[in-house]
Amino acid sequence: MKRSAHLLSLMLALALVVSALAGCAGETVEEEPTAEEPVAEATTADTFTYAQGADPRGLDPALVDDGESSKIIVNIYENLLKYNDDSTEVEPSLAESWDISEDGLSYTFKLREGVKFHDGTDFDAEAVKFNIDRQLPPLVTEEMGYAGFVFGSVKDVVVVDEYTVQINLTAPNTAFLANLAMSLAAPIISPTALEAGDNSVMENPVGTGPYKFVEWNKGENIVLVRNDEYWGEPAKTKNVVFRFIADNSARVLALSNGEVDMIDGIDATVVDQITEGGGELFEAAGMNISYMAYNTTTSPFKDQAARVAFSQAIDREELVKSLYQGYSDVADTILPTFVPGFDPAVEQVEFDAEAAKAGLAAAGVTEVHMISYTNPRPYNAATGVSLATAIQGYLQKVGVECTIDTFDWTTYKEKVKAGDYDICFYGWIGDNGDPDNFMNLLSDPDPTMNVARWQDPTYQGMIKDALLLPNGDERNAAYAEMETYVAEQAIWLPISHAKTLAAYRPEVSGFVYHVTGNVFLKNAVVEVP
């Protein structure tokens, strides 16, 4: 009797909740079209809604450093140059053409005429000078995180005439062109807006791009509207809303419900949920590398033979497949495939357990001290610990005992700086898509960048020379040669390039999800039946 009363009360409780909620719902349902309505011709929706995980830090490209800001910035601003849709090769944008002086020190840009900022200010050579000057000494501040990287080699900016600007460098640097296409530091802001905003447009951005800023509801969304005076072909959809949905599965559900049209920041765990909810998956190659680095300054790995033998013990194909379930590609090169200088002919040390065993025994390697990080990183979703543990397993098979010390990311960076390890795990997220941005890590004097602590004069010479070569086949070949050299020396064992995952409604088309992680929505449309 008592049990049945309890059961009855449970059922009543459920009924109460459901009926109470049913009473409140009403209005939302009626928006769905009924089956009897005649099917109209396909048109496109007025609004494109994109959901990301967090608010941008701000919308002044000189003052931010995060991807969430970057995605919005590229739809509001434009640069002198832009990347090709499918790679990091540069193309004209606000600059129609450019000349580089013989000595590689002077870049002269011919600017597009008749372009206006969203506030009506004319885009001209003065505007370019204003934007770069603000990021050069003496005006630059330490909060301009990318000013040094992008404009560090700039000596001065000279206005030649209204639509011609000359940028002089202190040393030749071919990567400078790629810097000008970056979504941080390089986008051109209306000088009027910067003056009005006390040298900051964090919350009221004004650019020349296809979308104009409307409002930012903190923690909630940012609204953009089409720039009808755009110099090129105007954007296809009238409004773009960037929504901020922190929870991964809530973001996926919002997509499945049709509340948003596209989402990013997802991982392999929600892929099934997306496809079951009728969403389409977008896998973009990522501009990153996850690698294992040998400490080349201490025994045993200052010896090349020991490094090669250790690398031979690891089956990277199997490792990457099991750790990342297809959402990372095995890295056969340091450079991602779309970066100029990538060469498929480069070969890393091959997996060969027998040779590894013999080599390690010959080199006297029996115990190895590894350090790794406990958190996932953009280039390694599986965490550094999982990666280290997997490698520990391979080495056990060839008779080498690996001890792993693990730390949270901030502490880990301190440990890397201290240098007390035989092997460490690290990665890099590309900044500008230039090969130098990846390859110079191995020549950097700073041990927190060059974690293998490799100081090789031959390699450092190669890096220096390649910076002087103009973009093109000769320069690309120089980087391919560097890749081969590093692979032979076995300084790093490149592990994987993580893919970037996004998802969208089947009605969505026209977006450009660039390898830099930016999303260009100028041609994005949502079809409505």
Next chain:
Amino acid sequence: MLKYVIKRVFMVIPVMIGVSIIVFSLMRVFSPDPAPIVLGQHATVESMDAWREANGLNDPVVSQYFTYLTGALKGDLGTSYYTKSPVTGEIFARFPATIELALAAIVFATVVGVLLGVVAAVKKNSIFDAVGSLFALVGVSIPIFWLGILFIMFFSGYLHWFPSGGRIDVLLKPAEVTGFYMVDAVIEGNWVAFNNALDHLILPALALGMYSMAIITRMTRSSMLETLGQDYIRTARAKGISETKVIGKHALRPSLIPVTTVIGLQFGSLLGGALLTESVFSWPGIGKFTVDSILKSDFPVVQGIVLLVAVIFVMINLTADLAYASLDPRIKYSSKKER
């Protein structure tokens, strides 16, 4: 009475100083250095040091605290390290959302909680009592974030009754007057926006209010049972007063005194503790913002929010205590009697 109120208001000052010292010290002892977080991947040792110097982080902690306190007294809570916007602006951009949600949750919790509690007490050991107790048990036991996810999956993902998150469809948003979208919608006379905001509010308010509802149900039930056992209730019944009147007038009012305190405390914790609900429902309030700021070592923001929540907490307690007086005329405050 007035003296009591004034005294209680002045009590806020030592509380605030205590709170500010604790949060100030905790952030500086346990949070990582903000410089590398603020300056990012390309920070150098020199740029980090220059930044620390510019933001006063190289000064002795005591002098940093007094600089902060002087600013706070003038209403300047500083500038966020991360977004470079004034902290007061950052907080007030998000605070109406938190209040709106907490109010909706506490209204739900109070109405349902008191109702269930009264019914459970009056019909003691009946099926109603069992249902009420079950509700209370479920409400106390289920973690809010999990309940939130279940709500979203069922009511939004499966039934499509409600949106899965957010406060309103942005293109319907009414002109901002109070920052409370439903109030603003009424001011504008925009009923489409009102309904849309309500749709967005229901699920998070239910999820957030569930725990408080359970506590209030239990409190009301036990308090009501105690009152119903009093002699004067028996007398009232003996006089032939209708049962509705006995319960509604003679029993309910004194029973609500402890419940009022609980409601006040619950509302305070809803304001400060809506973090999980806000995250699950993408509700743009201060809860989520607080945690993000802690993770980014954004000292000024964390300090600002904690101070604000502390003030509100103290004020709510005061209001609840004052509400006592109107519910129970016997209570006379003397300077010695404090809670």
